[in-house]
Amino acid sequence: MTRTRPKKIPAEERRNITVEAVIDLAGSSNPDSITTAAIAKHMKLTQGAIFRHFPNKDAIWKAVMDWVAKNLMARLDRAAGDIASPREKMEAMFLAHIAFVADHPGAPRMLFGELQGARKTPAKRLAQSMMKQYAERLRGVIADGKASGELRSDLDVEAAATLFIGTIQGLVMQSLISGDMDRMRADAPRVFGIYRRGIEADTPTAGRG
Template sequence: MNAATVSLRQPAQARQAEMVQAVLNLAAQQEPASITTTDIAKAVGLSQGAVFRHFPNKQAIWLNVAQWLEATLMPLVQTAAQSSPDPLTSLGNIFRAHLQFVQENPGVPRFIFHELQQPAASPVKQQVAAMLQTYSGILIRVLQQAKTAGQVSPSLDERSAATLFIGSIQGLVMQAMLLGSSTSIQPMMAGVWALYLSAIRQEVAP
């Protein structure tokens, strides 16, 4: 690849990144389904025709958003998962890192919920589902480490515990959406985390 090609490609990549952020910013303020390419063009200061020079259609923009989400969130989760020799400390760090990410990117939950609710298995929905599967796998590994260390119930079902972990975050996010502010997550975090720890440490009655 010569220098001229790189020079031409970098502005296009920068524009695509701007449009991804525009979608997420718009999603924080309105339903993702109502976002149009005209809205995106206006947000980044381009004509609608210029938007389609960077992406062939709206679906391609949405797929790029999903790819950005995976490329940004998953490294945060992976880093938090390896942040401590103590598995439950690492699990808590994942919990806090994810919620911090949501607070910084309030359009992300709306985007995810919107895509997962779609009846068709579109490339965007498949991308989001694959990311959640990867996320669940990371959680399961940390929970297995916690079980080996004797920190959680020996009868714990790690897959169910991973589902509960993600569900706890989704519950906090939904509460924040109802209250209209992602900052409302902060006061609720400690209580929800304490309940989660209690659930995975306790022996399940037969």
């Protein structure tokens, strides 16, 4: 009887599976405590198999941050892409970000861990770049809202962007602490409603929903 050999997984797919394994592990444990041995055990592989695709742990963490950045920004783009109203675009981005975190609770743990770390690793530089890109995109939407008359003419764009991101981070941290990601999904629309009332014009001209 001929034995069928296990299907060989392409290198890129193996790298993606490794990244997903790290995010999965980070959802229930401190990212600093995740070792390559733990990753290999989670994937039912040897450490040697991991290192055939990544030269070291820093390279794995960099790949994880790259995955988070690409997938989060893609989720925001899909949510806001066809919306004309800047205010409604902001709400779509807010809820999409919350949904992404609820689906991948390990992602914010990895992100916060890198941003708080003292080492200037490639992963930390990627995380900082993503946050900068996110803030720039948000400032553009807020500026469009002021120009259209949907948002207050005296609105501080920088402060509004900071508060938007900070509000999401607050919801995320509370959910991670409580371990209740579903509550974050439920709370997000009401929390954004309070934020929106602080930035919108007294008599919005368009896109009221």
